[in-house]
Amino acid sequence: MQCYPAPSPKRWPQRLEPLIQAVRDAGVQDATIFHFPDAYEMTGEGREPWSTYVDLLVGEINKAAGDKDRPLLLFGHSRGAAPATCVAYRLGTRVKKVYIAACGAMKAHEPTGWELLSQRFKEGGDRDLLKWFSSIQPGNLLLRRTAFETSPREFEEQTTSSKMMADMLHVMRSQYRDAMYPDPDRDFGCMPVPIMALSPLHDESCQPEHCQDWELLTSAGFQLETVDAGHMDCLMPQQEEISIPADVESESPLLPQGGAMIWIARALAKVQALQHSKGKCELFEKICKDFQQFLH
Known part of the structure; x- marks a missing residue:
């Protein structure tokens, strides 16, 4: 089981540990987490470097699997759906299934949502980055207040004096604004790999109708499931x-x-x-x- 998280490589190993433990308990022998390009010190932007990133991921997967022919199950959450889908497209039937959570469908020959977000964020500033991030974490009241309610001076003070905010902005800039993303004519398309898309019903951007078109990227079977959760907390065990x-x-x-x-x-x-x-x-x-x- 290979997992692609979103968005911060420093925090998500802990966030995904319950999933890793769950798949091990369910009988999967090995489960590994992979990250976004910045975690591997890749700093390119745009479509061109993405295929090199996929090369790197395939190499890391083979190293972790110990066998370049070993069957795989892939899971991607949010932006992690992009590398999971592109790796599956590259490896074909070696991938037995891709599980995609909290991400609207990527469409062949159309710019991905991550490309459009990058362009949008380059036109705006840091506050736009935090406003968007707050929208997918409605329970984070501190983040919401900083993004929406502070004056320009307060915003500057909070994002420079708070290490948490400074780190968050650094991640947002590198992974969303100054990011690399798939080439929709080269890096993914219809593939002979089954897909299960999971729509968190409390996430307005990932409703079932936004996820339905994942079926256009598979010739091997598609399932659409819903979960009673939000964008981030769909990964957290509910009390x-x-x-x-x-x-x-x-x-x-x-x-x-x-x-x-x-x-x-x-x-x-x-x-x-x-x-x-x-x-x-x-x-x-x-x-x-x-x-x-x-x-x-």
């Missing part, structure tokens, strides 16, 4: 709803007096229980169930 522990009652001598304080204490107990519960990830479950067909 299951549980009842408040029976011993947390309003008459408990351990709770403070007063209705408001009792409610807060009960809510805190529930949060603590949730933090120690093990949730399930709908996306992981659908992928792991599907690829069982290739393990026998």
